[in-house]
Amino acid sequence: MIKFLGDSLNHQTLILGNGPCAVAAAESLLAAGENIIIATKDDTCNLNGSVDSASLQILRQMRCLSCKGSVGNFKIHGIQKNKPVAIDAGCIIIAEEDQRTPNFSLYGLNASSNVKTLSEMKTLLSSPSNEKNILSEIKKVIFLTGLVKESTPIIAKEVMLSSLLLQKDFGLQTYILTKNLKVAGDGLESLYRDTKNAGTIYTKFTDDVPDIHQGEEDNIRIDFYDEITSKNFRLTPDMTVVDETVVPSRYAADLVKIFNIEKDVGGFVQADNVHRYPVLTNRKGILVAGPSKSVMDVDTQRIDAGNAALAVKGLSAEKTNAKAEKAYVHEERCIRCLTCYRLCPYDAITLNTRVAVVPDACERCGICAAHCPMYAVRMADLEPEVISELMGTGGGIDRQQSFVPFIVAFCCRRSAAQARDLAVCMGYHLPQGLKMVEVPCSGGLSYDHIFKALENNADGVMVLTCHKGNCHSEQGNIYADQTVAQIRDMFSRIGFEKERLLIQTLASNMGTEFARIAGGFEETIATLGPSKLRKNCKKPITKARKDESAK
Amino acid sequence: MRGKHVLIVGGGVAGLSAAIELADLDIRVELNEKSNFLGGHAIGYACKAIDNTCVKCGACMVEEKLQRAVSHPNINISVGSQTQGISKNGRFSASVRRQALCIDPEKCTNCGLCSNRCPVNGAIIKSFSKNNHPFYAINIAKCLYFKDRSCSICCDECPEAAIDLDNSPSEYTIEADAVLIAAGFLPFNPRNKPYGYGRFKNVVTALELENMLKRTGRVKKPSDDLLPQNVAFIQCVGSRDAKLNHLWCSKVCCGSALRMARLIKDRQPETEVTFFYIDVQTFGKDFEQFYREAREDIRMIRAIPADIYETENKALKVNFVNHPLHQTREEIFDLVVLSVGITPGEDIGNLSRIFKLDTDQFGFLKSAGEDATVSSNGVFTAGAVRGPMSIAESIASAGSAAWKIVKYMGGRDLKFD
Numbered sequence: 001m002i003k004f005l006g007d008s009l010n011h012q013t014l015i016l017g018n019g020p021c022a023v024a025a026a027e028s029l030l031a032a033g034e035n036i037i038i039a040t041k042d043d044t045c046n047l048n049g050s051v052d053s054a055s056l057q058i059l060r061q062m063r064c065l066s067c068k069g070s071v072g073n074f075k076i077h078g079i080q081k082n083k084p085v086a087i088d089a090g091c092i093i094i095a096e097e098d099q100r101t102p103n104f105s106l107y108g109l110n111a112s113s114n115v116k117t118l119s120e121m122k123t124l125l126s127s128p129s130n131e132k133n134i135l136s137e138i139k140k141v142i143f144l145t146g147l148v149k150e151s152t153p154i155i156a157k158e159v160m161l162s163s164l165l166l167q168k169d170f171g172l173q174t175y176i177l178t179k180n181l182k183v184a185g186d187g188l189e190s191l192y193r194d195t196k197n198a199g200t201i202y203t204k205f206t207d208d209v210p211d212i213h214q215g216e217e218d219n220i221r222i223d224f225y226d227e228i229t230s231k232n233f234r235l236t237p238d239m240t241v242v243d244e245t246v247v248p249s250r251y252a253a254d255l256v257k258i259f260n261i262e263k264d265v266g267g268f269v270q271a272d273n274v275h276r277y278p279v280l281t282n283r284k285g286i287l288v289a290g291p292s293k294s295v296m297d298v299d300t301q302r303i304d305a306g307n308a309a310l311a312v313k314g315l316s317a318e319k320t321n322a323k324a325e326k327a328y329v330h331e332e333r334c335i336r337c338l339t340c341y342r343l344c345p346y347d348a349i350t351l352n353t354r355v356a357v358v359p360d361a362c363e364r365c366g367i368c369a370a371h372c373p374m375y376a377v378r379m380a381d382l383e384p385e386v387i388s389e390l391m392g393t394g395g396g397i398d399r400q401q402s403f404v405p406f407i408v409a410f411c412c413r414r415s416a417a418q419a420r421d422l423a424v425c426m427g428y429h430l431p432q433g434l435k436m437v438e439v440p441c442s443g444g445l446s447y448d449h450i451f452k453a454l455e456n457n458a459d460g461v462m463v464l465t466c467h468k469g470n471c472h473s474e475q476g477n478i479y480a481d482q483t484v485a486q487i488r489d490m491f492s493r494i495g496f497e498k499e500r501l502l503i504q505t506l507a508s509n510m511g512t513e514f515a516r517i518a519g520g521f522e523e524t525i526a527t528l529g530p531s532k533l534r535k536n537c538k539k540p541i542t543k544a545r546k547d548e549s550a551k
Numbered sequence: 552m553r554g555k556h557v558l559i560v561g562g563g564v565a566g567l568s569a570a571i572e573l574a575d576l577d578i579r580v581e582l583n584e585k586s587n588f589l590g591g592h593a594i595g596y597a598c599k600a601i602d603n604t605c606v607k608c609g610a611c612m613v614e615e616k617l618q619r620a621v622s623h624p625n626i627n628i629s630v631g632s633q634t635q636g637i638s639k640n641g642r643f644s645a646s647v648r649r650q651a652l653c654i655d656p657e658k659c660t661n662c663g664l665c666s667n668r669c670p671v672n673g674a675i676i677k678s679f680s681k682n683n684h685p686f687y688a689i690n691i692a693k694c695l696y697f698k699d700r701s702c703s704i705c706c707d708e709c710p711e712a713a714i715d716l717d718n719s720p721s722e723y724t725i726e727a728d729a730v731l732i733a734a735g736f737l738p739f740n741p742r743n744k745p746y747g748y749g750r751f752k753n754v755v756t757a758l759e760l761e762n763m764l765k766r767t768g769r770v771k772k773p774s775d776d777l778l779p780q781n782v783a784f785i786q787c788v789g790s791r792d793a794k795l796n797h798l799w800c801s802k803v804c805c806g807s808a809l810r811m812a813r814l815i816k817d818r819q820p821e822t823e824v825t826f827f828y829i830d831v832q833t834f835g836k837d838f839e840q841f842y843r844e845a846r847e848d849i850r851m852i853r854a855i856p857a858d859i860y861e862t863e864n865k866a867l868k869v870n871f872v873n874h875p876l877h878q879t880r881e882e883i884f885d886l887v888v889l890s891v892g893i894t895p896g897e898d899i900g901n902l903s904r905i906f907k908l909d910t911d912q913f914g915f916l917k918s919a920g921e922d923a924t925v926s927s928n929g930v931f932t933a934g935a936v937r938g939p940m941s942i943a944e945s946i947a948s949a950g951s952a953a954w955k956i957v958k959y960m961g962g963r964d965l966k967f968d
Contacts, residue, residue, distance in 0.1 A: 032958060150842060152833050184802040184832035186917075186938060189791050193798060204830070206853045206874075227853075227874045264836045272836040274605065274612050278947035294836060306951035310572055313957065317576050418614060418681070425681040426766075427663045467598075470605035507598035507605075508614045509680070512768040 010073055010090035011035055013312050016064065016255070017095035020298050021290025023047050024305035025093055029312060030056060037087055039064070039078070041096075041251060059085065063251070064258050067092075070348065070361040071285030071315070091285045091315055092259070093308045094269055096251055098291035100244040106148040107242060112218040115240045118143075118155065121162050135170045138238035142175045142222065145243035146182065147209050152295050153185030155243050160191045160200075162241070167198040174200045175235060177210055177222070185297065203233075246295040259286055260347050262474060268294050275414075275472045279307045282474060283347050284361050287311050324380060326362040327369055329355050333376035340368035340377045345473040365473035366444020370483075382439070384448040390437045394457030397530050404433045405525040408453040409462040409518065412442050414472055415508050416464030422511030423518075430515060431522035433459075442466070443476025450487055450501065457534045460525035463503040464517070470507065477505065497528050553577050555960050558645055558727035560634055560902070563591020564942055565934025566733035567616040568949035569956075574625035576957060581725050582620070583632040583647060585898070587688035588678045590617050591735050593942055595679045597764035599810040601817040606810050607835050609942030610765075616946070617682040630688075633898075635722075637905055643727045643929065650691065651718040658713035659685040665705035665714060671695055675705060679765055689716070729929045729956045732916060733949065734902055736935040739789025739797075739891040745858035746785070746889060753865055757784070757808055757890045770815050770822070772886050774865040779885035781823035782815060783869055784808045785856055790892030790939075791829060799913060801892035802939040806834035808890045809845050816848045825850045825884070827871065834941070859887060893939040906930045911938075931955055 011034065015026050018040035026038050026047050035055045038047055039062040047058065062080040069075045076087040102117040109115050116124070124132060143159045145151050156178075163174040176195075181204065183189045196202065203210075203226055210224035222235040248267045256263045261281040262271035270276055270293040279287045289304035290296065296304070327348075329340075334355050341349040348361035349368065357368070357377070368377040380386065394406030411417040417438040423430060439445060442465035453461045463484055465477035481503055488498040502524075504517050555578045559566045562584030570580045588594070594617060596610040620626055631650040638644050654665075666675045666687050674693040678686050695702035696716045706714040738758050741748040748754045752774040755763075763770060772779050786808060790801040805828070812824045826849050835841060845851075856871040857879075866883050873880045895914035896902075903910050908930060911917040915938040933952035934945040 028954065028958070150833055150839055180830040180832070182833055183791070183800040183830065184805070184834075185800075187799075189800050190798045193793070204853075206851075230875070230877055265840075266836060268836070272607060274607055274609055274943070277609070277612060277943050278950060300947075303947050303951040306954035307947055310950050310954040310957070313954075314572070314575055414615070415611070418618070422681040425661050425686045426677075467600040467603055467605040469607070470600070470611070505600070505603040507600060507611045508618075509596075509611055509765065510598050510768070511681070512766065516768065 010088050011316065012037060012089045013091045013093060014039065014074070014076060014087055014089035015093045015095060017097065017290065017292070018042065018044065018046050019095065019097040019290060019301065021301035021305045022093070022095035024302050025095055025289060025308045026056075028305060028309040032309065032313065034312065037089065039087075059087075064255065067259050070283070070350070070358045072360055074285065091287065091312050093312070094255055094259070094286065094288045094292050095290045095305070095308070096249055096255070096269075096292040098246050098295065099249045101247055102244050103144075103149065103242050107144050107212050109212065109214050109220075109240065109242060110218075112214075114218055114238060115214070115220065115242065118145075118158055118162070118241055118243050121241045122158060125162060125165050135166070135172065138172065140173050140175070140235070140237045141166055141239045141241060142177060142220075142235060142237040143241045143243070144177050144212070146178045146180060147205065149245060150180065151178070151182050151243060152246065153182045153188055154246065154295055154297055156182040157185055157188055157191065157297070159241075159243060160188070160195050163200045164191070164195045164198055167195070167200055175237070176200055176202050177205070177224075178202070179205050186299070246291075248292060252292050255292070259283065261286060261288070264294075268292065270294070271474060272469065273472075273474065274470060279304060279311055282345050284363070285315060323359045326359040326364060327357045327366065327377055327379045329357060330376045330378060333374045335374055335376070337373065339371050339373065343367050343371055343475075343479075345475060363473065365441035365476055366439070367441065367473060367476055367479060370444045370446035371479070379444065382444050382449075384452045387437060387439075387449050388452045388456060391435050391453055391456055391458070394433070394459070394534065397534070403526065403530060405431070405459040405522055405530075406433045406457055407431055407435065407460045407462065407518070407522060407525060408456070408458040409434060409436045409464055410439055410442065410445055410449065411436050411464045412466050412477075413438050413440050415466040415470070416506045416514065418508035419464075419506045419510045419514040422509065423514040426511045426515075428511065428515035430518050434518055434522070441471070441473045441476040442480035443471070443473050443478075445480055445483060447483065447487060450483075454531060454533045457531070459528070459531045459534070460500045460502070460521055462518070462521055463501075464506050464514075465503065467505045467507060496532065499524055499528060500531060555579065556581065556725075556727045557729050557731060557956060558583065558634075558643065558725050559731045559733060561591070561733035561735055561934070561936070562589040562628065562630070563733060563735045563934060563945070564593050564613045564616055565735070565936075565945040565949040566591075566731070567613075567620040568946045569731055569733060569933055569953045570626050571616060571619050571623060572950055572953035573956065574623045577625065578957075578960075580626045581727065582626055582628045583634065583725075584628070584630045585633045587630055587676065587690075588680075588683045589620070589628065589630065590614075590678075590680055590683065592738065592758060593945075594683075595758070595762045595765055596807075596942075597761050597811075597814075599764075599814045601813050606813075606841070608806065608810050609946075612942060612946065614680055614682065617680055621682050621684070634905060637730070639929070643730055645725045645727065645730070647723055647725055649721045649723070651720050653689040653714055653716055653718050654685045654687060655713045655715065656684050658711045659687070660711055660713075661686040662710065663687065664708055664710065668704050668708050670702060670704065679762070685713075689714075728960050729931065730906065731952055731956060732902055732906060732908070732930065732932045732936055733934045733952075734896050734898065734936045736893045736939070737896050739894050741788050741889050741891055744788060744889070746788070746856075746887065747859050747861060747867070748889060751859065751861045751865075751867060753779075753867055753885060754859065754887045754889065757804060757811070757888050760811055760888050761807065764811065764814065768818070770819065770886070772865070778819055779822055781825065781884050782812075782886045782888060783825045783827060783867075783882075783884040784812055784888045784890060786826070786828040786890045787855060788889040788891050789894060797892060797894070797913070799892075799939060800832065802832065803834075803941045804890040804892065805832040806941065808888065809841070809849070811888075812849050813845055823850070824848070825852060825882075827852050827854055827856055829853070829855060893935055896936060899936070902936075908932070913938075929959060931959075
């Protein structure tokens with residue numbers, strides 16, 4: 001009988017944030033009949049008040065402190081106006097805002113009355129007319145953007161829009177000094193043309209940067225060599241506008257820890273991993289959308305909101321995979337060393353009175369099973385006997401026959417196994433003695449599997465994993481790499497050829513490369529001859545021996 | 552959402568992603584692809600990982616979406632199918648024409664004999680993915696049998712008797728509650744640019760380079776199949792071009808070209824790579840580092856070459872203005888790669904007529920299906936049919952469109968049984 005995850009789900013969705021993305025996701029889900037709790041850091045909530053109150057709860061000034069449980073059953077503790085608050089939710093959408101760091105220091109400038117940030121300029125331009133008087137007293141405005149650090153289309157758009165307004169509405173002369181003008185956004189090339197037509201002067205730098213000097217009374221002097229005209233210029237602007245770097249909010253760093261989710265190099269709340277497109281995290285039921293995950297414009301935030309809402313609906317429609325396929329803990333064997341807890345990329349191990357796997361959160365990578373020192377954590381299809389059955393046993397070798405190396409290739413289900421099938425389709429001739437064993441993740445491979453292959457007369461073993469940064473289980477391929485390195489080291493010590501064990505990375509669409517790797521490995525093994533650990537090899541004929549006897 | 556049907560026009564990454572999302576909610580999806588294969592342009596993109604590390608180009612995600620879509624019980628796929636017309640009376644009723652399917656997927660084993668024996672280059676085409684079954688298709692435009700019935704070697708030699716060249720086109724009707732247009736884009740054709748594309752063998756498009764890398768894993772000169780000594784990439788061919796009124800940045804070319812440029816340096820370090828550009832666009836989350844490393848082994852020249860001439864030995868003489876020195880320079884390259892832009896699809900006129908959708912000033916279906924009043928007519932858009940988009944953006948666009956469709960079909964009453 002198929003059990004639906006929806007049955008056991010708490011049907012409440014907690015949305016963290018108060019920006020366009022959080023609001024769009026909340027409105028969307030409410031319209032689709034979901035129960036929503038929206039928690040905002042500040043005292044306001046931008047969600048329209050007319051929405052159905054029965055299915056909506058708003059928590060203002062609420063900050064999360066901890067989160068327990070897993071998909072369908074999260075228990076979040078937080079603090080709201082100095083009082084503790086507890087929330088039960090089936091899923092969580094993190095949709096917090098980003099923040100901006102002014103780039104004054106990158107240009108050697110200090111903030112002053114005539115040195116402003118881009119945000120300050122935007123505020124000034126949208127303020128009441130009397131406050132804009134300052135703009136009628138000046139003539140020249142310079143924008144500095146992307147000169148030291150590469151910028152983004154979001155910032156470029158704001159720079160160009162501000163510049164256009166200053167040129168058109170205030171008759172000012174504006175200059176935009178940049179390296180690479182970022183126009184990879186909707187309508188930005190047209191906007192760029194508009195600013196040029198309105199009189200904005202662009203100076204683009206390739207290798208050099210302008211010499212920026214902030215003198216007495218904060219007068220700014222900018223000297224540079226213009227690549228197009230080959231001339232030196234000096235600009236003395238009345239106002240200088242400095243761009244900003246978009247960074248994750250400080251709260252984002254807290255959320256990463258509280259929810260135990262991955263972040264990217266810049267600290268945004270989502271690993272830089274293609275398997276997480278567009279709104280997934282390593283934890284089932286925790287979604288991330290909008291500017292907490294990367295720099296994005298409002299249109300993209302709405303797209304993200306739709307994806308998050310869809311993911312919530314998808315979760316309640318999801319069929320629970322048969323529990324038997326998930327990892328489980330053999331209670332009598334478990335010594336509570338917490339290796340599984342530490343290594344699980346999906347946070348699917350719970351520690352209550354005993355260690356257990358949460359089937360709904362388990363993604364079946366097998367990393368826990370491979371690394372449990374007590375064989376307490378197991379996964380049915382990774383049991384060495386099952387794997388042994390899959391790989392079969394290499395046939396006997398006798399002197400009369402030419403040597404066909406028996407090669408076992410452990411292939412990641414998502415990458416190398418696909419690449420192998422593609423290689424076959426493309427018409428490549430794969431080694432005759434190649435036997436592929438598909439595994440959910442190479443991180444689920446242990447010593448047992450590799451030794452089992454040797455026990456089954458394998459002359460060579462390949463472990464073919466995803467590329468670094470492309471592992472669905474984030475670190476699975478790294479663990480496989482470590483396991484292989486340790487075994488190869490062991491081989492060297494005991495005088496067994498370490499070349500018989502190979503690890504390589506592949507993507508699902510690399511059929512040609514699969515064929516090349518497999519062919520190359522077969523050659524290596526053919527040269528080495530049959531494995532010494534073969535149980536049925538009477539007298540191994542190595543290529544070297546053959547050559548010898550030929551002499 | 553049992554009992555609901557959605558017609559998706561276009562089997563590229565956007566169409567496939569949306570199909571999976573809808574099908575996962577128990578919605579029946581009819582996916583129509585006009586070409587012989589699913590996966591769109593992106594299925595021909597190569598993995599550009601360097602130093603065993605993923606560079607997040609997203610090409611493998613297209614493969615994954617394709618695999619999931621073809622094995623999904625709620626998705627019915629028809630390749631070689633095009634919508635001819637549509638009427639709406641509560642539900643949509645679309646008339647679809649399906650071209651002759653000469654290779655029987657039930658019988659074909661992808662042995663490749665047909666392709667090997669075919670005397671005409673390009674008459675039997677190969678897919679890029681094992682998830683396209685059959686892996687081969689007959690290109691009616693080039694096949695001699697369709698021209699004058701003078702050859703039927705493939706049919707005669709197929710060991711499975713899977714080929715029937717007399718198969719005729721079929722027409723049928725699809726009923727649907729909503730329609731998603733995910734018809735993709737047309738890569739800019741650089742034939743009229745002064746770069747000799749189509750005349751000089753060693754001038755290729757970035758798309759062709761992607762395909763070459765995917766099929767062979769190497770970059771070779773088409774003229775002699777040897778590794779090139781030096782390769783030039785020219786960016787913004789057909790993008791950011793006022794003369795063509797292409798006032799848009801195609802968004803994906805800097806990422807594709809720079810990743811390929813680095814891949815070439817990684818696999819063939821002896822090959823010199825030069826990159827001609829206007830502005831390098833930000834792509835990926837670790838762009839700062841990627842770009843810094845790229846500049847270490849790729850020669851970056853901020854200029855767009857004026858023209859290209861072929862030398863006697865099929866090398867290419869590229870003319871460009873060297874800005875710091877203000878000189879016109881001439882350099883020889885073995886291979887020139889044109890980063891062709893994303894332009895509106897060739898059948899966008901038909902689609903906008905059939906489905907009554909407006910195009911934007913450049914010809915994309917950008918604004919269609921955006922707000923509630925427009926989308927209430929039940930036709931939605933996703934992916935690069937809306938404008939230049941990366942693989943990641945197309946997947947997100949598809950998810951967002953799928954969600955709009957779910958809401959349109961009665962999101963409040965979603966029943967999951």
